[in-house]
Amino acid sequence: MILVAHVPSVAGLEGNGSHVRCIVLSRRVGTNDLEGDCHRLCSDKGYAEARAAWRERLAEESGA
Numbered sequence: 001m002i003l004v005a006h007v008p009s010v011a012g013l014e015g016n017g018s019h020v021r022c023i024v025l026s027r028r029v030g031t032n033d034l035e036g037d038c039h040r041l042c043s044d045k046g047y048a049e050a051r052a053a054w055r056e057r058l059a060e061e062s063g064a
Helices: 044-062
Strands: 002-006 019-023 027-029 034-037
Touching: none
Parallel strands: none
Antiparallel strands: 002 019, 027 034
């Protein structure tokens, strides 16, 4: 997983404001090469699990 800080204001752009983008690689990165597929995150089931966890986290933060 790679996290990228997206800060459009640095380039003088307006819009969504600063945010972080999460890039999930479809394969694991090994010492010298790419390894097997990452089915946990790169699948419909993995997406659903990640989305549910994110919504749960937001609910905790908002006190709901």
